[in-house]
Amino acid sequence: MLKGMERLLKAGIIYFIFAIFFMMQTSFAEEIDEITFSAGAPLNGYQARIIVPILSEAFKRNQIRFHAKYNPSLRSLQLSNSGEVDGELHRVDNFFEVSDGKYPNLLRIDSLLLDVWLSAFSTKHIKVESWEDLKSYTVIYYRGRKNVEQHLQRVLPNEQIYAVNTDEQAFRMLAAGRADIVISENLQGNRIIANNPKLSGVVEIAKIQKTKIYAYIHKKHEKLAPKIAETIEQMKIDNSFSIIVGDVNKTFR
Numbered sequence: 001m002l003k004g005m006e007r008l009l010k011a012g013i014i015y016f017i018f019a020i021f022f023m024m025q026t027s028f029a030e031e032i033d034e035i036t037f038s039a040g041a042p043l044n045g046y047q048a049r050i051i052v053p054i055l056s057e058a059f060k061r062n063q064i065r066f067h068a069k070y071n072p073s074l075r076s077l078q079l080s081n082s083g084e085v086d087g088e089l090h091r092v093d094n095f096f097e098v099s100d101g102k103y104p105n106l107l108r109i110d111s112l113l114l115d116v117w118l119s120a121f122s123t124k125h126i127k128v129e130s131w132e133d134l135k136s137y138t139v140i141y142y143r144g145r146k147n148v149e150q151h152l153q154r155v156l157p158n159e160q161i162y163a164v165n166t167d168e169q170a171f172r173m174l175a176a177g178r179a180d181i182v183i184s185e186n187l188q189g190n191r192i193i194a195n196n197p198k199l200s201g202v203v204e205i206a207k208i209q210k211t212k213i214y215a216y217i218h219k220k221h222e223k224l225a226p227k228i229a230e231t232i233e234q235m236k237i238d239n240s241f242s243i244i245v246g247d248v249n250k251t252f253r
Contacts, residue, residue, distance in 0.1 A: 032224070034065035037215065038080050039089040040073035040144050042166075046187045047090045047213060050248045051113050054241060055089070055215060058231040062224070072165065073144020080218060081105045087217035090114070091146075095216065098146040106216040107225050111232035114213040114245075118148065119186035120206045121193070123174060126181065128206040131155050137180035138162065140170040147211060148183050167192055175199050183208070187252065194253065 037055065039048050052068045059066035068089050071079060080088040081103040088106055090113065092098060095106075120128045128134065131151045139156060141148045143163035152161050162179055164170050170182045171192050182189070186207055193199045217225050235241040 032064050032221070034067065035059060035086040035221070036067040036069060037087040037089045037217075038071045038076040038085045039068050040071065040076035041090075041142070043068060043070050045167075046185065046191070046248070046252055047114060047116065049252065050245055051090050051213070051215065053244045054113060054232065054235065055228075057235060057240060057244070058228050061231050061234075062227055073142070076144070077103055080216065083218045083220055085218075086221060087215060089215060090213050091216055093212040093214055095146065095214075098150045105219045107219050107222060109215045109217055109225050109229050109232070111214070111229040111236075112212055113215060113232070116211050116213060117186040117207045118183060118209045118211055119189055119204050120208055121171070121174065121182045121184060121189050121202050122180060122205050123177075123201045123203075124180060126205055128181070128208065131208060134181060138178075139181045139183060140164060140173055140179045141183045142167050142170060145183075151209075152183070168196075171196070171199050171202060175202055181205075191252065 041048065043049075043052065048068065048070075052066075055068075056066045069085075070076075076088065077099075079085045083105065087109075091106075093108070093112075095108070096103075120126075120134070126137065132155055134152070135155055138160045139152055140162040141152065141164075143165060149163070162170075162173070164173065167182075167184050167188060170184065171189070173179055174182045175198060182202075184192075186204060190204060193202050215228075217228070232241065
């Protein structure tokens with residue numbers, strides 16, 4: 001009887017020690033000093049210039065230093081999904097759907113960061129009101145925009161679609177007559193045109209779709225995601241969010 005009680009006591013002590021160890025490990029794992037997100041587009045683009053300061057402030061309010069670095073879009077997703085970096089700076093709201101679930105380790109931070117318009121640009125007088133109107137044309141887009149890729153593949157054969165590494169490359173190809181239309185974000189596209197005299201013949205011919213943009217974080221920071229989302233919502237209430245957006249809109253040329 002006594003030996004049985006001894007065994008139970010020893011087992012309880014061992015269990016207690018492991019429980020304490022596990023709680024300590026969990027606690028340590030949640031103590032984050034700094035975090036790095038990857039951006040699948042250059043950091044001087046419209047989205048990044050708004051989202052980087054918003055996330056920097058949101059993480060700062062949670063005592064975490066925030067960093068962002070640029071990687072080509074598909075490489076960025078690989079780094080974020082693998083956990084080599086801590087998250088993805090900006091992707092569309094239905095990212096899991098348009099990427100066919102290829103990046104399951106990324107969790108959406110559920111506070112809307114931005115609405116952007118996807119627009120069609122051309123050197124020709126083309127009437128476009130929807131994705132279906134692109135059927136007769138060759139179209140270029142910036143590789144890694146999964147939502148654009150999904151729409152184009154739905155309405156166009158592969159031989160009419162060109163995916164390139166940057167928006168700038170897409171517009172140069174368009175100006176050189178190598179395609180009929182570029183799909184880009186309207187502000188980003190018009191900025192590229194305005195800053196390059198060789199693109200003076202390119203114009204925005206239609207806004208096609210409004211897109212909602214969110215940040216995504218690796219699942220190893222699952223507990224942090226709702227805290228950051230809540231902080232961003234607080235920033236919307238205290239007006240710091242709109243101040244950041246307004247400052248960028250004034251200077252983005």
